[in-house]
Amino acid sequence: MTGASAFEQFLDPDNRADPYRLFPELRRTPVARQPDGSYVVSTYREIVALLHDPRVSSDLRNVPEVAAIELPPDETAPQLPPEFIRRDPPDHDRLRALAMRHFGPPHRPGRVRDMAPRMREIIGELIDGFAGKDRIDLVDEFAYPFPLTVICELLGVPREDEPKFHEWSQILVATNDPSTGTLVDRNLLRFRTMAQLGRYLNELVESRRGRPGDDLLSALAAEPELSRPDLLTTAALLLVAGHETTVNLIGNGMLTLLRHPDVLERLRHEPDLAVSLVEELLRYEPPVQMPGQRRSALADIEIAGTTIPKGAVITLVLASGNRDPERFADPDRFDPERRDNQHLGFGGGIHYCFGAPLARLETQLALTELARRLVNPRLVADPPPYRRTANVRGPRHLPLDLDGVHPRAAG
Amino acid sequence: MRVVVDLTRCQGYGQCAFAAPDVFRMGRAETLMYTLNPDDANRDQVLRAAAACPVRALVVDELGPLGRPRKPNGSRTATTTPGRGGTPGGIGRIVIVGASLAGLRAAATLRTQGYQGSLTLIGDEPCEPYDRPPLSKQVLSGEVAAEETVLPMRAELDADWLLGTPATGLDLAGKRVLLADGRDVGFDRLLIATGVRARPWPDPAEAALDGVYVLRGRADAALLRRRLRDGTGSGVGRVLVIGGGFTGSEIASACRELGLDVTVAERGPAPLVGALGEAIGSIAGDLQREHGVDLRCGVTVTALEGDGDGRLRRARLSDGGTVDAEVAVVALGAVRNVEWLEGSGLAAGVWGVGCDAGCRAFDVNGIVSDDIFVAGDVARFPHPVYGYQFLALEHWGNALTQAEVAAHNMISAPTARWPHLSLPVFWSAQFGVNIKSVGVPTFADEVMITQGSVADRRFVAAYGRHGRLSAAVTFDQAMWLEFYQDLIERAAPFPPDFAMVGRPPDERPVPAGIPERISAIQDATVVVTGHNPDERRVTLLRGHE
Numbered sequence: 001m002t003g004a005s006a007f008e009q010f011l012d013p014d015n016r017a018d019p020y021r022l023f024p025e026l027r028r029t030p031v032a033r034q035p036d037g038s039y040v041v042s043t044y045r046e047i048v049a050l051l052h053d054p055r056v057s058s059d060l061r062n063v064p065e066v067a068a069i070e071l072p073p074d075e076t077a078p079q080l081p082p083e084f085i086r087r088d089p090p091d092h093d094r095l096r097a098l099a100m101r102h103f104g105p106p107h108r109p110g111r112v113r114d115m116a117p118r119m120r121e122i123i124g125e126l127i128d129g130f131a132g133k134d135r136i137d138l139v140d141e142f143a144y145p146f147p148l149t150v151i152c153e154l155l156g157v158p159r160e161d162e163p164k165f166h167e168w169s170q171i172l173v174a175t176n177d178p179s180t181g182t183l184v185d186r187n188l189l190r191f192r193t194m195a196q197l198g199r200y201l202n203e204l205v206e207s208r209r210g211r212p213g214d215d216l217l218s219a220l221a222a223e224p225e226l227s228r229p230d231l232l233t234t235a236a237l238l239l240v241a242g243h244e245t246t247v248n249l250i251g252n253g254m255l256t257l258l259r260h261p262d263v264l265e266r267l268r269h270e271p272d273l274a275v276s277l278v279e280e281l282l283r284y285e286p287p288v289q290m291p292g293q294r295r296s297a298l299a300d301i302e303i304a305g306t307t308i309p310k311g312a313v314i315t316l317v318l319a320s321g322n323r324d325p326e327r328f329a330d331p332d333r334f335d336p337e338r339r340d341n342q343h344l345g346f347g348g349g350i351h352y353c354f355g356a357p358l359a360r361l362e363t364q365l366a367l368t369e370l371a372r373r374l375v376n377p378r379l380v381a382d383p384p385p386y387r388r389t390a391n392v393r394g395p396r397h398l399p400l401d402l403d404g405v406h407p408r409a410a411g
Numbered sequence: 412m413r414v415v416v417d418l419t420r421c422q423g424y425g426q427c428a429f430a431a432p433d434v435f436r437m438g439r440a441e442t443l444m445y446t447l448n449p450d451d452a453n454r455d456q457v458l459r460a461a462a463a464c465p466v467r468a469l470v471v472d473e474l475g476p477l478g479r480p481r482k483p484n485g486s487r488t489a490t491t492t493p494g495r496g497g498t499p500g501g502i503g504r505i506v507i508v509g510a511s512l513a514g515l516r517a518a519a520t521l522r523t524q525g526y527q528g529s530l531t532l533i534g535d536e537p538c539e540p541y542d543r544p545p546l547s548k549q550v551l552s553g554e555v556a557a558e559e560t561v562l563p564m565r566a567e568l569d570a571d572w573l574l575g576t577p578a579t580g581l582d583l584a585g586k587r588v589l590l591a592d593g594r595d596v597g598f599d600r601l602l603i604a605t606g607v608r609a610r611p612w613p614d615p616a617e618a619a620l621d622g623v624y625v626l627r628g629r630a631d632a633a634l635l636r637r638r639l640r641d642g643t644g645s646g647v648g649r650v651l652v653i654g655g656g657f658t659g660s661e662i663a664s665a666c667r668e669l670g671l672d673v674t675v676a677e678r679g680p681a682p683l684v685g686a687l688g689e690a691i692g693s694i695a696g697d698l699q700r701e702h703g704v705d706l707r708c709g710v711t712v713t714a715l716e717g718d719g720d721g722r723l724r725r726a727r728l729s730d731g732g733t734v735d736a737e738v739a740v741v742a743l744g745a746v747r748n749v750e751w752l753e754g755s756g757l758a759a760g761v762w763g764v765g766c767d768a769g770c771r772a773f774d775v776n777g778i779v780s781d782d783i784f785v786a787g788d789v790a791r792f793p794h795p796v797y798g799y800q801f802l803a804l805e806h807w808g809n810a811l812t813q814a815e816v817a818a819h820n821m822i823s824a825p826t827a828r829w830p831h832l833s834l835p836v837f838w839s840a841q842f843g844v845n846i847k848s849v850g851v852p853t854f855a856d857e858v859m860i861t862q863g864s865v866a867d868r869r870f871v872a873a874y875g876r877h878g879r880l881s882a883a884v885t886f887d888q889a890m891w892l893e894f895y896q897d898l899i900e901r902a903a904p905f906p907p908d909f910a911m912v913g914r915p916p917d918e919r920p921v922p923a924g925i926p927e928r929i930s931a932i933q934d935a936t937v938v939v940t941g942h943n944p945d946e947r948r949v950t951l952l953r954g955h956e
């Protein structure tokens with residue numbers, strides 16, 4: 001890889017275990033033009049500015065070669081509009097607010113908080129399943145099934161359909177990653193996969209007709225202001241983002257705790273620590289290292305001595321901003337009680353992670369229970385094997401050796 | 412426990428309302444209402460909310476009253492007292508007059524920046540520092556009791572508090588603050604942060620009618636709240652709000668929330684016109700009417716009339732009309748608390764207390780003092796971004812940032828001093844809409860909608876003066892505010908000539924409709940005496956209204 005730029009090295013799967021050592025080099029050029037004409041932004045201040053810059057569009061239909069993509073008419077499923085994270089105001093604001101109406105404040109302020117008891121139950125059952133084993137894969141046996149079950153129940157998607165949508169979900173995550181192909185190829189694949197996932201979700205909506213449940217899919221289907229295609233992409237977004245990211249936050253979290261046994265020990269006795277600890281995880285090991293490659297400049301943007309020209313694609317490396325020493329003291333240190341931790345783990349601005357409150361609560365509860373119940377957990381391999389993608393980063397497997405599990409807390 | 416949200420920073424992400432729905436409540440889009448002194452049972456929720464805030468706008472205290480630890484902690488107190496050795500600059504006694512937001516923040520900043528000398532806070536009200544913005548919102552609507560607005564403190568202040576003890580004079584030569592109870596307090600450095608009070612109704616007899624209120628302090632809010640609560644549901648009584656500025660508009664909003672009939676009488680052509688100009692103020696006026704407010708613009712109240720028992724019954728308007736009302740709230744702006752400085756030799760008057768950008772007070776001759784500093788609503792300071800014009804800002808955020816600058820400068824060497832350069836930012840929650848502003852909207856001749864839609868009541872209005880961007884005002888679009896702040900600080904051209912998300916087509920700049928106003932400082936009358944440079948001096952004449 002001699003001669004590869006810091007960003008190219010960051011995309012290289014061989015560097016997945018520790019991308020952080022590349023970031024100081026990356027930040028030497030805060031706004032760096034890439035060979036394909038896109039711009040990579042790696043410093044905290046510039047990332048925050050662009051997250052709040054209305055000259056930055058999230059709708060790649062503003063990039064001519066992506067706008068030109070059309071699925072052939074003989075496809076098995078119809079092409080869908082982009083989901084709201086790939087739209088700009090006013091459509092974005094309208095669609096996000098419609099989804100929020102059934103998920104959080106002001107209409108359903110307690111919905112996420114009130115999911116805690118059910119989350120604890122799922123966590124409890126999954127950890128019970130470790131009994132009698134001396135080796136587990138924390139990803140396959142916990143970090144993946146837990147948020148998947150939660151999002152399925154919230155949305156009203158049958159948990160047993162996972163084999164049906166698993167591959168689509170994986171492809172959709174990968175199509176965000178610049179290492180997996182050209183912008184056009186990736187978006188063509190995205191449109192095709194989204195259409196298939198949309199067709200599956202449409203069947204679910206149809207089967208629910210006339211007997212709605214207390215789930216998001218039923219509620220969104222009853223929204224008169226939400227068109228069917230927008231309903232399907234919204235549901236697809238929530239389903240995919242609702243588990244493909246949290247699995248990595250929990251995986252990265254357990255790995256980080258095992259690398260910091262003193263913190264793991266503290267968490268066993270001080271469950272309150274989980275709150276600030278999860279914020280620090282979002283800074284230190286964010287599952288979303290960059291929000292895909294989906295932003296572009298609507299006008300020339302002068303920033304950090306560089307002009308991003310109109311039409312250029314922009315990549316914000318949030319994970320690098322999170323380690324920027326200009327913003328965070330001792331940025332490579334994991335400090336579960338870090339003050340003033342204004343991290344970029346959930347992005348910022350109008351596209352701030354929709355599911356952030358859910359992911360926070362899931363991870364707080366999961367790590368607290370894992371810390372409390374696993375007896376003498378040990379990493380089998382460090383580093384563990386990682387997922388290929390650079391944008392969504394986390395262990396593919398996290399094998400642990402255990403000496404057993406403590407019983408669930410009474411009550 | 413105590414919580415305050417820095418709504419200058421808040422961008423409406425709503426993460427606190429997810430984490431602690433019993434304490435924080437989002438309005439239609441991004442307005443945030445919350446309980447300031449929540450029950451300890453909600454502690455877990457509140458700490459989750461504070462950690463989750465993406466802009467770290469929540470301040471939570473775990474300390475007890477007056478910044479002392481809640482649980483007696485002998486070791487901490489014992490170690491701080493012998494530590495009182497004074498700062499390296501030989502400043503050992505600092506006095507802060509004004510124990511509200513600015514005074515408290517200055518005290519906290521002094522301590523966090525290492526000041527170890529004695530610290531005295533003097534306040535005329537008998538209570539601990541409390542937060543005022545909720546008084547015209549959560550307190551009037553009944554969500555929060557007036558007494559439960561006490562401000563949190565993040566650090567132990569180790570201060571002497573003289574509360575309920577108004578300052579009555581300043582002896583500059585003797586470096587003493589004189590108190591109403593006859594005592595005096597000596598200082599090496601003084602911070603003046605006495606703020607403002609509500610401008611009273613000009614006719615004392617009419618002001619004394621039962622049913623006539625003002626709203627500035629917590630006691631005012633408690634009285635008004637009680638009256639509104641008693642009026643709720645009884646089907647009688649209309650509330651007349653005299654003055655359609657931010658306070659008046661928020662009071663009207665709270666009344667409508669309570670289901671009360673409200674009339675707002677505004678002298679100008681629209682509410683908020685004095686702060687935002689007529690073009691944007693008229694949108695706020697539409698918002699009021701949509702929410703059922705009987706808004707009368709272009710009129711003043713000429714008289715308040717009572718019945719035989721001294722109860723308010725009616726108001727007469729300058730257009731010949733009348734309004735039958737049992738409650739009138741006088742919201743005609745503020746008067747600066749400077750009377751105690753009369754004759755002190757400082758440039759203090761109806762305009763406030765003049766100071767430089769480093770918060771050092773001017774004496775009557777216009778010479779800056781090295782020992783007297785000013786911060787908060789009472790200060791009048793030059794802002795380089797606005798042509799070095801002297802601004803007096805009654806903004807929560809300005810009280811904080813100016814107090815921080817003042818405190819820093821009080822204990823810093825001259826070369827290490829900071830200028831108070833932050834752009835003014837304010838917010839107002841009314842009729843379910845969060846209005847925020849950056850810059851100085853009245854420093855403008857044109858305004859245009861650059862993002863969003865006026866019809867949806869979600870938009871950004873950019874203000875320009877002489878071809879430069881001077882301010883931006885958002886209605887439920889706070890996340891974009893920082894972008895405009897950056898443009899203003901870079902002296903960006905107006906109107907913006909680039910594409911933006913949500914930019915409406917065919918919008919053009921229109922006249923901002925800023926009312927002509929004579930700066931209060933132009934009313935200052937002085938007499939200059941003496942002939943030689945060493946004897947020329949200024950005397951400030953009293954008596955201007």
